[in-house]
Each structure stands twice: as structure tokens, then as C-alpha cells.
Amino acid sequence: MLHVTKSVTVLRPREDVYRFWRDLENLPGFMQHLESVKTTGDARSHWVAKAPAGATVEWDAQITEDRTNELISWRSLEGSDIQNHGSVRFSDAPGDRGTEVHVELQYDAPAGNVGATVAKLFGEEPAQQVRDDLRRFKQVIETGEVVRSEGSLEGAGQGLFKQRPAQAAAVETRR
Amino acid sequence: MKATCWMGKGSVEVRDVPEPQILNQRDAIVRVTSTAICGSDLHLLNGVIPTMKKGDVLGHEFMGEVMEVGRGVKDLKVGDRVVVPFTIACGECWQCRHDNWSLCENSNPNAVLPEKMMGHAASGAFGYSHLTGGYAGGQAEFVRVPFADVGPLKIENGFSDEQVLFLSDILPTGYMGAEMCDIQRGDTVAVWGCGPVGLFAIKSAYLLGAERVIAIDRFEYRLQMAREKCGAETVNYSEVDSVTDTLIEMTAGRGPDSCIDAVGLEAHGHGLEYLYDKTKQMLMLESDRPIALRQAILACRNGGTISIIGVYGGLVDKFPLGTIMNRSLTIKSGQCHVHRYMRPLLARIEKGEIDPTMVITHRMPLADAPKGYDIFLNKEDNCEKVVLTTA
Ligand SMILES: NC(=O)c1ccc[n+]([C@@H]2O[C@H](COP(=O)([O-])OP(=O)(O)OC[C@H]3O[C@@H](n4cnc5c(N)ncnc54)[C@H](O)[C@@H]3O)[C@@H](O)[C@H]2O)c1
Numbered sequence: 215m216l217h218v219t220k221s222v223t224v225l226r227p228r229e230d231v232y233r234f235w236r237d238l239e240n241l242p243g244f245m246q247h248l249e250s251v252k253t254t255g256d257a258r259s260h261w262v263a264k265a266p267a268g269a270t271v272e273w274d275a276q277i278t279e280d281r282t283n284e285l286i287s288w289r290s291l292e293g294s295d296i297q298n299h300g301s302v303r304f305s306d307a308p309g310d311r312g313t314e315v316h317v318e319l320q321y322d323a324p325a326g327n328v329g330a331t332v333a334k335l336f337g338e339e340p341a342q343q344v345r346d347d348l349r350r351f352k353q354v355i356e357t358g359e360v361v362r363s364e365g366s367l368e369g370a371g372q373g374l375f376k377q378r379p380a381q382a383a384a385v386e387t388r389r
Numbered sequence: 390m391k392a393t394c395w396m397g398k399g400s401v402e403v404r405d406v407p408e409p410q411i412l413n414q415r416d417a418i419v420r421v422t423s424t425a426i427c428g429s430d431l432h433l434l435n436g437v438i439p440t441m442k443k444g445d446v447l448g449h450e451f452m453g454e455v456m457e458v459g460r461g462v463k464d465l466k467v468g469d470r471v472v473v474p475f476t477i478a479c480g481e482c483w484q485c486r487h488d489n490w491s492l493c494e495n496s497n498p499n500a501v502l503p504e505k506m507m508g509h510a511a512s513g514a515f516g517y518s519h520l521t522g523g524y525a526g527g528q529a530e531f532v533r534v535p536f537a538d539v540g541p542l543k544i545e546n547g548f549s550d551e552q553v554l555f556l557s558d559i560l561p562t563g564y565m566g567a568e569m570c571d572i573q574r575g576d577t578v579a580v581w582g583c584g585p586v587g588l589f590a591i592k593s594a595y596l597l598g599a600e601r602v603i604a605i606d607r608f609e610y611r612l613q614m615a616r617e618k619c620g621a622e623t624v625n626y627s628e629v630d631s632v633t634d635t636l637i638e639m640t641a642g643r644g645p646d647s648c649i650d651a652v653g654l655e656a657h658g659h660g661l662e663y664l665y666d667k668t669k670q671m672l673m674l675e676s677d678r679p680i681a682l683r684q685a686i687l688a689c690r691n692g693g694t695i696s697i698i699g700v701y702g703g704l705v706d707k708f709p710l711g712t713i714m715n716r717s718l719t720i721k722s723g724q725c726h727v728h729r730y731m732r733p734l735l736a737r738i739e740k741g742e743i744d745p746t747m748v749i750t751h752r753m754p755l756a757d758a759p760k761g762y763d764i765f766l767n768k769e770d771n772c773e774k775v776v777l778t779t780a
Pocket residue numbers: 427428429430431432558559562581582583584585586587605606607608611626651652653654655656657658680681697698699700723724725773
């Protein structure tokens with residue numbers, strides 16, 4: 215079992231932050247390990263996560279609580295590769311500081327092969343991954359997209375400084 | 390394209406590298422016309438700032454012509470002539486909205502690294518290690534500029550490159566160093582380091598009303614520039630027993646009202662203290678050598694201000710914290726919030742209050758960058774500031 219809580223403060227009105235997050239299809243835009251989220255019904259959605267070596271892990275989820283501008287909770291349905299639930303809570307930050315976003319996630323990885331894949335998905339530092347996801351979330355909601363450099367860290371599990379176009383060509387090919 | 394690449398400790402080469410591409414909608418690609426070598430680049434060259442990777446493109450002081458803009462760029466057009474601030478800022482986060490641009494919360498995609506070392510991350514910066522985002526630098530023919538509507542300052546009044554290039558870093562940095570001193574009537578300001586940053590700090594201290602400015606260095610040609618171009622009194626620290634005592638005596642026992650450190654983590658010194666710090670730095674027991682800073686803290690008048698614009702990277706030893714506490718000193722510091730100062734300083738250049746070209750001693754083509762680094766590092770040929778140009 216894996217339990218993570220992380221938070222971030224963003225300089226946007228609470229309504230905007232809630233609305234962005236409530237469209238679950240926005241999540242893969244900043245959550246590194248998610249490939250897609252499709253809304254399949256009123257409160258239902260289908261999630262696909264990227265696992266190492268090209269594998270994927272999938273599940274269906276249901277929104278269990280939805281309080282406008284305050285809280286969204288969800289839970290995976292029976293028969294998922296991975297049982298999980300989570301919530302995100304929105305509150306006003308003090309003064310002019312915008313909105314606090316508090317995320318809580320819990321994954322119950324099954325035993326066996328799938329369990330091992332799920333464990334790899336989160337690497338050794340699940341809390342750091344969620345922190346990085348929230349950093350990208352802040353970039354997206356404040357600036358419009360995930361901010362990139364020639365030498366960005368492309369996610370904890372994937373090695374440092376992957377993307378490097380403006381680099382000495384000869385050096386690049388030598389590594 | 391040609392670019393100046395960090396090839397390992399003590400080594401830079403001009404190499405062929407792929408041209409930069411638009412990676413974000415708010416990017417622009419700038420064709421660099423002029424770029425400069427900074428004291429900060431020397432820290433990278435010397436390997437005292439961690440996370441440089443072989444092949445990284447250097448350079449954070451540059452200007453040029455906009456060649457291409459992303460879909461999200463509204464205020465810049467292809468063909469615009471711009472000076473680009475060395476810190477990268479989004480313009481949307483809480484720190485940007487509070488005018489603290491070098492603390493932008495979004496522009497460092499590698500924020501996790503400084504968060505682990507320093508608790509929190511500062512903004513991204515061009516050509517300045519992977520700690521500040523891994524952005525390719527501008528000592529190159531072309532450079533990608535993120536948040537192109539936010540940082541770059543359009544130059545439309547016919548100024549030459551040399552007149553406005555230093556708005557990218559060292560002029561605002563020197564100015565911020567003086568501004569942090571909150572200079573009052575009658576104040577004496579002491580400035581450690583007569584590099585380009587120190588000279589602009591001296592000049593700015595006078596513009597902001599200082600009565601006297603005392604500059605400290607060991608290179609006579611630099612002290613001479615401080616005297617003749619900026620009107621400072623000078624102290625050659627190699628020729629006095631104690632800089633602190635000298636300054637206290639020069640101010641009739643009071644000490645300078647504020648002290649600016651424009652030297653940073655590779656300060657040079659004499660005697661045991663220098664040996665101590667140099668050895669510890671070599672053994673990696675101490676990352677920074679705060680020799681000038683210690684002197685500044687000891688010399689400063691009771692209740693005065695220490696303004697740190699010289700760069701520090703990590704940890705220092707024998708830091709006189711008790712002096713700061715018992716004598717009510719205030720410490721102010723930061724990477725320069727360049728965006729805050731570009732327009733007001735352009736206005737001062739226009740009014741003729743400051744002529745940034747005064748610091749330039751060497752001009753050479755980009756291809757000669759390694760030579761430029763060499764003479765600037767070793768303070769050869771009376772080198773104060775090197776400007777590199779592309780054909
Ligand atoms: N805060 C910022 O945003 C910012 C921006 C640009 C540069 N910097 C930093 O400012 C510093 C100066 O940059 P520069 O381009 O002028 O570099 P520089 O190398 O030209 O100048 C440094 C000067 O300090 C002198 N010095 C060394 N030890 C000294 C000592 N103990 N006492 C007095 N002087 C001493 C050297 O002789 C030299 O003249 C560097 O640390 C650089 O990284 C900071």
C-alpha cells in the first residue's frame with residue numbers, strides 16, 4: 215500500500231483551479247505517469263497509466279464526492295489492475311496568495327506481476343513524483359503549459375537531463 | 390550553429406551544436422548579435438557550481454534579433470531587437486507579480502535539485518547549470534528564450550549593442566546591490582570587488598546618493614577604473630594589513646554604513662585564512678570561500694547593511710554570525726531581479742546618467758570565446774569585461 219499527501223499553492227482563483235481539475239482529462243497533461251484519462255459517464259472515467267517497458271496499467275474510476283470549488287474524491291472500481299483512491303481539496307491561501315491544492319492518493323498494489331509493475335510505476339520516491347506532478351500542474355495553470363528547457367529532468371524514474379537539443383552534437387552521440 | 394560549450398572544469402570550446410527549437414508556445418528564438426562573459430561564467434568554468442554537464446552551452450548576457458516566435462507570443466515580432474534578462478521568469482506566479490523575478494516559481498523545470506540542496510528553488514537562468522533549469526545559454530549564434538513576452542526588452546532608439554547589452558545582467562545587478570543598501574544622506578558605501586559588477590555597484594551607489602564609495606580589490610588597473618570611471622576611493626587589499634581596520638579608520642571609527650560583496654564564492658586572499666578556505670573548498674568540506682564577505686561583516690557600522698550580490702553556491706565556514714546578531718546588521722541578497730530594473734536603467738542610460746560601455750576592455754568574435762575566458766579569468770591584459778560578437 216502506498217499513501218501520499220502533497221500540496222501546492224497556485225496564483226489562480228479557486229473556481230478556476232477546481233474547474234481545471236474537475237475535467238479529469240486534463241490530468242495526464244501534468245501527471246508524468248498517466249497516459250490518458252477518458253470520461254466515460256457522468257462520474258465515471260477510464261485511466262491508463264504508463265508502466266516501464268511499454269506496459270500499461272488500466273482502471274476505471276468513479277467520483278465519490280464532488281463539492282464545487284472545494285473537493286473532488288475518486289475511487290477505482292472493481293476489477294481494476296490497481297485499487298486506488300484519492301482526493302484533491304481546494305482552499306483559499308492567505309492574503310493574495312491564491313489557492314492551496316491538497317492532494318491525497320492511496321494505491322493498493324496487488325500481489326504478483328501487476329503489483330511489481332505498479333511498484334515500478336512509482337519508483338522509489340512516490341512522494342517526490344507527486345510533488346513533481348503538482349509543480350507541473352502549477353506551471354500549466356499559471357503559465358499555460360509544462361515549462362521545458364533543453365536539459366529538463368524528465369521525471370524521477372527516467373534519468374536526468376534527457377531532452378537536450380542545444381547540446382554539442384559530438385558530445386551527445388558519444389554518451 | 391556555433392556555441393560556447395562547457396567541456397569540463399577549466400575548459401570551454403566553441404563547437405557546432407544543433408540550433409535551438411521552440412519547445413513552449415511562449416518561446417522565441419533569438420539570433421545573438423552580442424554576448425558577454427560574466428564573473429558568474431568563471432565560477433562555472435572553475436567547477437565550483439555543481440551540475441554542469443559536458444557540452445552545456447554557456448552564456449547568460451546576450452542580445453539580438455528575434456528570428457521566430459511561438460504561437461503564444463504576442464508582444465514580440467520577428468525582427469525585433471531585444472536585450473534578454475539572464476533570469477527566466479513567467480510573469481504569472483506570485484513572486485513575479487511581486488516584482489521578485491529571480492524567484493519565479495515556474496521557470497525552473499529542474500526545481501527538484503535546488504529544493505533538495507537549498508530548501509526551495511529560485512528561477513531558471515540561461516546557461517547556468519542544471520540547478521537553474523538546464524537552459525542552453527546565449528554565447529552562441531542562436532538561443533531559445535522562454536516567456537518571450539515577459540523578459541526581453543525591445544531596443545528601438547538606435548542605441549548600439551554595447552550601450553544596452555549589460556541591461557541583461559551586470560548593470561541591474563550592480564544597481565540592485567546599491568539599492569539594497571537603502572542609502573541615506575551622508576552614507577559611505579564599501580564595495581568589495583572591482584569587476585564589472587562592482588563598478589556598476591559603485592556608480593549606482595553614487596546615483597542613489599552615497600556621500601563616499603570605497604572600493605576594494607587587488608588589481609591596480611581595476612582600482613584605477615574604480616577611481617577614474619566611477620569616482621571611488623580605493624583600497625588595495627594586498628597592500629594593507631587589515632582591510633577591516635583600514636575601512637574603520639577611513640570612516641573615523643564608524644565603519645562603512647553599508648557593504649557590498651561583489652566578489653562571491655571564489656574570493657582571493659592572503660595568509661592563513663585564505664589557505665584554510667582554499668583547502669577546505671578543494672577537499673569539498675566547504676563549497677564557498679567567503680573571505681570578502683567576512684571582512685564586509687566585520688567592517689560594517691553597527692546597524693548597517695550587508696548587500697551580497699557576489700554569487701554563493703552552498704555552505705561557508707567561520708561565518709561571523711555573532712557579529713551580525715550583536716551589532717544589528719541586516720543582510721540582503723539575491724540573484725538580480727533583472728526584469729525589475731531594465732526599463733528604469735534604460736531610462737538612466739538615455740539621460741546619460743550612466744554609460745555602461747565604460748567597463749568594456751575587450752571585443753572579439755564568438756569564435757574566440759576560449760581566449761576571452763582565459764584573459765578574463767586570469768585578469769590579463771588589463772581585462773575588465775569581454776564582449777563577444779557574431780559576424
Ligand atoms: N547576484 C547576481 O545576480 C549576479 C549577477 C552577475 C554576477 N554576479 C556575481 O558577481 C560577482 C562579480 O562578478 P564580476 O563579473 O564583476 O567578476 P570579476 O571576476 O570580474 O570580479 C571579481 C573581482 O573581485 C576581486 N576580488 C577577489 N577576491 C577579493 C577580495 N578578497 N576582496 C576584494 N576583492 C576581491 C577580484 O580581484 C576581481 O576583480 C561574481 O561572484 C558573479 O558571479 C552576481
